[in-house]
Amino acid sequence: FFKMLAKMRDACTSAAQVKEILRIRTDKVARERLLETYEALVDFMRLADVHLAMNNPEAALLSMRKAVAINPGSARTQGRLFGMQLRSGQVNESLTMAHELQKKQPAHSLGWVMEGDVLRARKDNEGALKAYKTALAKTQPSLAAVMHHNLLVAMGRGDEAQRFATTWMSANPKDPALPTQVADQALARKDYAAAEAGYRRVIEI
Numbered sequence: 001f002f003k004m005l006a007k008m009r010d011a012c013t014s015a016a017q018v019k020e021i022l023r024i025r026t027d028k029v030a031r032e033r034l035l036e037t038y039e040a041l042v043d044f045m046r047l048a049d050v051h052l053a054m055n056n057p058e059a060a061l062l063s064m065r066k067a068v069a070i071n072p073g074s075a076r077t078q079g080r081l082f083g084m085q086l087r088s089g090q091v092n093e094s095l096t097m098a099h100e101l102q103k104k105q106p107a108h109s110l111g112w113v114m115e116g117d118v119l120r121a122r123k124d125n126e127g128a129l130k131a132y133k134t135a136l137a138k139t140q141p142s143l144a145a146v147m148h149h150n151l152l153v154a155m156g157r158g159d160e161a162q163r164f165a166t167t168w169m170s171a172n173p174k175d176p177a178l179p180t181q182v183a184d185q186a187l188a189r190k191d192y193a194a195a196e197a198g199y200r201r202v203i204e205i
Contacts, residue, residue: 045077057088075110075140082114086121094118109138113147125155142177149178153185169201176205 045067049060064081071077078101086094095118102111116131128151135144145168152161165182169175183198 045080057084060084061088061090075108079110079114082117086117091118091121094121107139109135109141109144111135112138113144116144116147116151120151125151142172142175145172145175145178146181149181174205176202179205 045064061081061084064077064084068074068077068081078097082094082097085097095115098111098114098118100111101108101114105111112131112135116128116135119125119128119131129148132144132148132151135141136148138144145164149161149165149168152158152164165178168178169182172178179198179202183195183202186192186194186198
């Protein structure tokens with residue numbers, strides 16, 4: 001049960017959800033219902049993976065929508081469904097999902113990161129940058145920083161990307177996400193000294 005509880009905590013995004021899970025751990029009936037819910041959630045997510053492996057994206061999307069319906073507060077399931085929709089070309093649906101998440105969780109960065117991803121898919125890079133910048137001011141902005149930096153590099157604005165990375169890493173010294181990306185990019189361009197320095201920085205976090 002406690003392994004399941006830990007996994008459920010990882011899948012949740014709100015403190016209220018975690019508090020509720022901790023409360024019901026002493027309630028046998030509630031605990032059994034929680035276990036059934038978790039098992040159903042995992043089943044649908046695994047089924048989505050199977051459908052993707054069988055090149056059946058529509059069935060995969062259906063399974064992920066069912067997973068989101070079971071645990072609508074989970075950033076993990078929301079993010080996976082969003083990614084599947086966007087990759088399958090459902091751009092309008094993805095943008096609608098982003099806007100709905102912004103309304104439901106206005107303090108969280110994910111909805112604005114999603115919007116940025118949609119706008120980038122539409123080749124609206126300036127709009128995407130604006131969305132990522134909005135996400136940077138929200139809670140859990142690590143992914144927003146990665147996406148913002150990645151897009152600046154892709155747009156050929158390397159100097160601006162470097163300045164952003166330096167400022168972000170200085171202000172967020174315990175966040176390994178952007179330093180990892182910067183090191184990966186250095187390795188890709190065969191700047192081995194910069195890559196080594198970047199990876200050492202990540203290890204030390």
